Amino acid sequence: MTFINYASREINCKIVYYGPGLGGKTTNLQYIYDSTAPQAKGKLISLATETDRTLFFDFMPLDFGTIRGFKTRFHLYTVPGQVYYDASRKLILKGVDGIVFVADSQEERMDANIESLCNLEENLKEQGYDLMKIPYVLQLNKRDLPNIVPVEEMKAELQRKGEPVFEAVASEGIGVFETLKAVAKQVLTELRKSG
Amino acid sequence: MIKTPIIISEQHYQKIKHLLARLCVESAARVVFLIDRDGQPIAFHGDIGNMDTTSFASLAAGNVAATSSMAKLIGEEAFPSVVHEGEQESIYICVIGRTLLVVVFDQRSTLGLVKLRSKRASHEIMAVLEEIARESQKSQEENSFFAEITDEEIDSLFS
Ligand SMILES: Nc1nc2c(ncn2[C@@H]2O[C@H](COP(=O)(O)OP(=O)(O)OP(=O)(O)O)[C@@H](O)[C@H]2O)c(=O)[nH]1
Ligand SMILES: [Mg+2]
Numbered sequence: 001m002t003f004i005n006y007a008s009r010e011i012n013c014k015i016v017y018y019g020p021g022l023g024g025k026t027t028n029l030q031y032i033y034d035s036t037a038p039q040a041k042g043k044l045i046s047l048a049t050e051t052d053r054t055l056f057f058d059f060m061p062l063d064f065g066t067i068r069g070f071k072t073r074f075h076l077y078t079v080p081g082q083v084y085y086d087a088s089r090k091l092i093l094k095g096v097d098g099i100v101f102v103a104d105s106q107e108e109r110m111d112a113n114i115e116s117l118c119n120l121e122e123n124l125k126e127q128g129y130d131l132m133k134i135p136y137v138l139q140l141n142k143r144d145l146p147n148i149v150p151v152e153e154m155k156a157e158l159q160r161k162g163e164p165v166f167e168a169v170a171s172e173g174i175g176v177f178e179t180l181k182a183v184a185k186q187v188l189t190e191l192r193k194s195g
Numbered sequence: 196m197i198k199t200p201i202i203i204s205e206q207h208y209q210k211i212k213h214l215l216a217r218l219c220v221e222s223a224a225r226v227v228f229l230i231d232r233d234g235q236p237i238a239f240h241g242d243i244g245n246m247d248t249t250s251f252a253s254l255a256a257g258n259v260a261a262t263s264s265m266a267k268l269i270g271e272e273a274f275p276s277v278v279h280e281g282e283q284e285s286i287y288i289c290v291i292g293r294t295l296l297v298v299v300f301d302q303r304s305t306l307g308l309v310k311l312r313s314k315r316a317s318h319e320i321m322a323v324l325e326e327i328a329r330e331s332q333k334s335q336e337e338n339s340f341f342a343e344i345t346d347e348e349i350d351s352l353f354s
């Protein structure tokens with residue numbers, strides 16, 4: 001749910017990183033956090049298990065700069081990817097303005113990617129959203145590993161609507177900002193249409 | 196298909212600030228927040244010290260989202276309010292439409308007083324929220340200046 005506050009002159013939008021467990025969602029946020037200037041970001045909040053798996057969500061606010069005098073502020077969230085945390089995933093999708101799907105490129109994770117993507121579509125539908133219409137970007141993560149599925153094959157399996165696709169190595173920051181910028185841009189473009 | 200953005204005008208913002216300020220005084224609270232259910236802070240009044248209000252808002256929203264889902268699992272429609280009592284500081288949260296009213300208080304106040312004053316404030320805040328919802332809808336139809344933002348302006352944010 002985009003919030004436009006004329007008093008504080010801020011536009012607030014919500015972006016959610018979705019995808020299978022251990023795909024690298026939290027790593028994306030961590031990299032963004034580590035490489036942005038302190039004045040452009042707030043705290044990174046991680047509600048995680050003892051073993052650093054996301055339990056409820058990760059959250060960080062990020063300022064992108066101003067547009068016509070309005071500060072554009074993005075609230076970045078990750079969901080827990082593990083299958084049994086579905087109730088939490090649904091909650092975090094509420095009010096979403098844009099989604100990044102972080103797929104794990106390893107062969108043995110293809111089934112998990114497909115399952116998670118179906119789960120995303122279902123959960124969106126339940127909230128009255130349509131994946132076909134919402135700002136959306138596909139990230140193919142872990143391209144540094146040896147046992148990965150070729151890009152074309154992953155696209156054939158996972159691309160839903162001609163959305164932008166980025167290859168990434170989130171642990172090294174490769175493709176992380178490209179992904180974020182692509183989705184943020186779609187969100188603002190959509191806002192222009194609606195407002 | 197972003198749902199209609201919520202547009203808060205200067206005037207509505209001041210109205211909300213005023214209601215929060217009054218509630219803060221009347222309930223002898225430390226600080227009072229109004230937060231969107233999805234975690235966006237809307238306004239606050241009181242002593243925030245060096246509290247991180249953005250994180251606070253997102254966690255409060257997560258908290259209410261989780262307890263509301265728990266309510267459904269045990270066959271309750273919702274928990275209209277949530278209380279966390281600490282040794283020094285306590286938190287009272289109540290749901291008002293699509294927002295959360297959060298009152299942080301200490302020994303200078305009591306839960307009973309906070310609840311009582313929040314109830315009255317809720318009705319007034321609800322009225323302002325309804326106005327905001329109506330006007331957000333209207334200004335969407337009226338084609339605000341966001342419609343005139345150019346591709347170049349959006350691109351320049353990301354260069
Ligand atoms: N080799 C490699 N490892 C990565 C990459 N991105 C993330 N990882 C590692 O993968 C593991 C899981 O990453 P997380 O970011 O915690 O995964 P997640 O998607 O948040 O997982 P959940 O919270 O369980 O949903 C960590 O050990 C990361 O260091 C990558 O691009 N390449
Ligand atoms: Mg995680």
